Amino acid sequence: ITSKKVLTLVFVFGDFDGERRVLLGMKKRGFGAGYWNGFGGKVEKGETILEGAVRELEEEAGIRVSHLERAGMLWFHFEGDPTGLEVHVYRGETFEGVVSETEEMRPEWFSLDKIPFHIMWPDDQIWWPVFVGNKKFCGRFRFAKDQKEILAHDVGIFESL
Numbered sequence: 096i097t098s099k100k101v102l103t104l105v106f107v108f109g110d111f112d113g114e115r116r117v118l119l120g121m122k123k124r125g126f127g128a129g130y131w132n133g134f135g136g137k138v139e140k141g142e143t144i145l146e147g148a149v150r151e152l153e154e155e156a157g158i159r160v161s162h163l164e165r166a167g168m169l170w171f172h173f174e175g176d177p178t179g180l181e182v183h184v185y186r187g188e189t190f191e192g193v194v195s196e197t198e199e200m201r202p203e204w205f206s207l208d209k210i211p212f213h214i215m216w217p218d219d220q221i222w223w224p225v226f227v228g229n230k231k232f233c234g235r236f237r238f239a240k241d242q243k244e245i246l247a248h249d250v251g252i253f254e255s256l
């Protein structure tokens with residue numbers, strides 16, 4: 096890896112009559128299109144990573160959060176691609192505004208026992224249990240060129256994050 100992109104990934108949780116759900120977005124274009132995912136994207140010049148996370152959530156889901164909690168760090172490397180991805184994962188529990196579909200994402204609430212892992216990035220099901228267990232985590236994944244197969248990975252708890 097000779098360079099990296101810094102990205103954000105935000106999961107907002109909500110309570111629906113006592114049932115806990117998470118907001119996912121069906122990515123309609125670009126990197127990861129066709130997958131349900133959290134909201135996020137590239138951090139821009141002049142903003143902090145947290146500011147980037149808040150901005151992307153508003154751009155992609157139409158909602159504003161006043162507080163996001165750092166939840167994890169993920170590193171991705173795709174075979175043959177010298178640019179690694181450093182993804183900062185956040186958790187949000189409250190928000191303002193109305194969840195809306197945007198050009199990039201179609202949002203939908205999923206109950207925690209019906210997460211569509213088979214239509215998500217394949218790494219998600221590996222780190223998700225640590226994430227929903229409210230442990231701060233880190234994970235590294237080496238993907239094949241096809242961006243589907245995971246060749247190597249490790250995930251750990253990272254309480255000092």
Ligand code: 6U4
Pocket residue numbers: 102103104105125126127132133134135136137138171180182216218219
């Ligand atoms: P543009 O369209 O250039 O503005 P932008 O919205 O800045 O793009 P985008 O959508 O390419 O960035 O960001 C990629 C998103 O996908 C980030 O939220 C991080 C997330 N992501 C990338 N690899 C992932 C992976 N393996 N597993 C995962 N999320 C991943 O769960």
Ligand code: NA
Pocket residue numbers: 134135136137151155199
């Ligand atoms: Na994005």
Ligand code: NA
Pocket residue numbers: 136137
């Ligand atoms: Na962006």
